[in-house]
């Protein structure tokens with residue numbers, strides 16, 4: 329399974345093509361729309377999210393609610409396009425017409441300058457339109473399809489906010505993915521202690537007031553994945569490396585850790601590893617899950633726990649960062665149009681979906697997956713095999 333996305337932030341639409349989905353799998357636009365709605369939300373989002381009402385149009389690969397095994401294409405229209413039609417137009421400009429809103433002041437923290445240098449764009453709108461995190465809408469659509477596939481196989485993926493600007497959600501490790509999903513609900517902040525959500529929102533409001541931005545940490549929890557998914561035999565088949573790549577591919581994500589993560593550097597081996605136990609009902613299992621459900625590039629059967637860190641948004645409304653105009657070479661403050669003050673809650677939804685896609689990809693690679701009923705049978709059989717191993 330793989331997917332491609334296309335589309336500019338203020339262009340006509342975002343497009344996702346997913347290839348390699350099994351046939352005969354139930355797929356409903358409502359499931360994708362629910363994910364898209366969640367991604368648009370969260371405290372701290374800017375004015376753009378009031379314009380967009382993301383919903384998906386399934387334009388191929390599905391008939392009467394079931395996949396065909398052919399590529400599935402998904403379209404999300406940009407409602408903001410109507411305000412940008414002449415700026416984003418595909419046709420050549422009329423003689424003498426001037427392009428408006430040309431970007432010659434690259435914004436630090438964005439792809440603007442590096443992308444301009446690489447592709448030779450002196451109007452860096454050509455870079456920012458594609459490098460914008462608007463594209464994560466298309467990725468969430470792909471991830472929602474993956475989540476639907478996984479849920480039909482008894483595998484659940486949930487994302488939530490762990491920390492914003494140093495304010496941490498309370499740890500609670502005995503919750504199931506379903507309980508986590510219920511708690512995170514509409515607001516993806518995992519509020520186990522209501523004393524946490526308000527300070528997080530206050531911190532976001534304060535950042536907004538002073539025109540600054542704040543970042544945070546998102547966590548994704550995967551439950552129901554049997555042991556042995558992924559592989560140790562080659563670097564590019566290791567499940568942890570694929571998950572890590574998907575997380576740091578999210579705009580503004582700067583790091584990733586599994587289980588106790590970087591804390592492992594400060595502990596002894598006896599405090600880090602997960603000992604193996606066995607009983608008749610569950611087969612092999614671990615008495616702890618410090619390594620976040622991954623060993624040797626494969627799942628251990630324990631929940632996968634992965635965290636990603638998001639830097640504060642680089643566009644600062646009242647404190648624009650220093651830059652240089654590429655035409656005059658004069659110092660200038662970075663171009664500011666509008667911006668989110670904090671997108672960590674939205675990013676937790678993105679992270680949930682990109683991780684879900686990697687898990688679905690690994691599962692469909694490992695088992696016969698041309699037809700969904702065959703895949704389900706194969707994974708159920710494997711679950712039984714490893715229980716009795």
Ligand SMILES: Cc1cc2nc3c(=O)[nH]c(=O)nc-3n(C[C@H](O)[C@H](O)[C@H](O)COP(=O)(O)O)c2cc1C
Nearest residue numbers: 437438461579580581641642643667668671674675
């Ligand atoms: C959901 C989401 C929303 C974002 N919104 C904004 C925004 O409004 N303004 C902004 O400057 N950056 C925003 N970003 C961050 C930029 O997209 C990101 O910093 C940029 O693409 C550069 O990528 P890099 O930080 O990974 O190098 C957002 C990121 C995500 C994931």
Ligand SMILES: C=C(O[C@@H]1CC(C(=O)O)=C[C@@H](OP(=O)(O)O)[C@H]1O)C(=O)O
Nearest residue numbers: 376377459460461462465665666667668
């Ligand atoms: C459009 C989305 O996020 C955008 C991501 C983004 C950026 O620079 O990454 C900048 C902002 O775009 P605009 O300049 O149009 O307001 C955000 O709104 C979205 O998440 O759907």
